[in-house]
Amino acid sequence: MIRLLKKEFSLCLHPAALIMLGLSALVLVPNYPPSISFFYLTLGIFFICTSGRENHDIAFTMTLPVSRRQAVLGRILFACCLEMAQVALAGAFVAVKANLIGVTENLAGLDANLALVGEGFLLFGLFNRLFFPLWYRDVRKVGKPFLIASAAVFLYVVLAVVSTYAVPFVRDRLDTADPAFLGEKAAFLGGSALVYLALTAWAARVSVRRFSALDLQL
Amino acid sequence: MMKNEAPLSVRGLCKSYPGFRLEDVSFDLDRGAITGFIGRNGAGKTTTLNSILSFVRPDGGQVLFSGLDMERHADEIKEKIGFVSAGMSYYVLKKLKAITKTCASFYPQWDAETYQRYMRRFGLDENKTPAALSNGMKIKYALALALSHGAELLILDEPTSGLDPVSREELIEIFLSLRDAGKTILFSTHITADLEKCADRVIFLRQGHVVADKPYRDFAASYRLISCEGALPPALEEKALGVCRTRDGCTVLVKQEDAGDRGRLPDLDEIMIHLDKEDAQ
Secondary structure (H helix, E strand, C coil): CHHHHHHHHHHHCCHHHHHHHHHHHHHHCCCCCHHHHHHHHHHHHHHHHHHHHHCCHHHHHHHCCCCHHHHHHHHHHHHHHHHHHHHHHHHHHHHHHHHHHCCCCCCCCCCCCHHHHHHHHHHHHHHHHHHHHHHCCCCCCCHHHHHHHHHHHHHHHHHHHHHHHHCHHHHHHHCCCCCCCHHHHHHHHHHHHHHHHHHHHHHHHHHHHHHHHCCCCC | CCCCCCCCEEEEEEEEECCEEEEEEEEECCCCCEEEEECCCCCCHHHHHHHHCCCCCCCEEEEEECCEEHHHHHHHHHCCEEEEECCCCCCCCCCHHHHHHHHHHCCCCCCHHHHHHHHHHCCCCCCCCHHHCCHHHHHHHHHHHHHHCCCCEEEEECCCCCCCHHHHHHHHHHHHHHHHCCCEEEEEECCHHHHHHHCCEEEEEECCEEEEEEEHHHHHHCEEEEEEECCCCHHHHCCCCEEEECCCEEEEEEEHHHHCCCCECCCHHHHHHHHHHHHHC
């Protein structure tokens, strides 16, 4: 799996994905919907899959001594590495804002705080669960799976913003400057990380099953 | 892998698509020989190769590589085979050395010296990208990769397609030298002239069926081509396997035993054209 991961970073990493990682800095922008900065990375993953298709990445991988299962897990693990980097960067920018700039109330979603990092986990978990199983049903078609996953992610972002006004627990506890309600925020972060793991593992399982049965027209 | 087993044995391979059916395809490859896999476009050559390599899931049949099946021994088998396809160009904007480095990491028996030797022999520059290579050079690079990880069986899908005559000739010579070095080659093509120069055996696929699987010389010798002036004589009508019109009349392909003293040895192109003409009629 390490060799596959190296292959992904060496041959498949699209420059757009790296730029999208940098957009974690949008957390610093006042009143910018912070979840959107996570969405940009899903666009980066979409670019990786489209450029992989144009570069016959799957054909190349399938000629290597790896199984279909390993090929799928390699790609999903690669996406997870990028997502973890995005979440970590978002956390770093939250810390920068809290300590160097000062947290101001965000009118378009959560304030820059620990719970925001948990929101990133939920968004990525949702994206992984929808995008990868749909894509591995037919790897030639990347657009439709991304459209469906993006629509769900967009809905999630809208609900996340609305919840900071409409859901008392989110409004009064999660959408506050750190270190207030740190215990609740840490629990939300931990729960979100578990949901992310569960959704991604589910995505991997379904993706492996679908890709294993797929006729590859390479 | 067992050396006494056929490097590739295909038994009863079936695969259906809407409007096309690959049916009961069976053959064995001879070790250290070049086997031509011929048939017109759409005959099922690529579907067969894709099924052999498990790129598509066959509906039925068995594929064994030196006695091992792909489902249970994929890693072991893939370490011993090389697949080269003319239409495939990997990571067009990456340098060859980056692709090579990745590829090498997957093969425990990767031989860097052999790789460098083939790169020099083929005149390939590691700092170039696949986008900067001609089609012939891309094939050579794919061959260099396959040979450097110790591939004993090379599966080539239309490797000379789209190449100029000089490049085709050059590749044929490379295939012959690989055969001399003990490599087994399955060479799928519709450019039959290439096979006349190098194939030891010919498998002819027509409409998803293997219609011939013979040593090259026996295959060509089993037919005769008779030229007729004017219309097709009634005596030949029943024996004709295929008829093509010419300026002055027609040419008729018949089995060697039906020809008597008439006719001449056809080349592979003529056999394929006449048999497929019969299908169309």
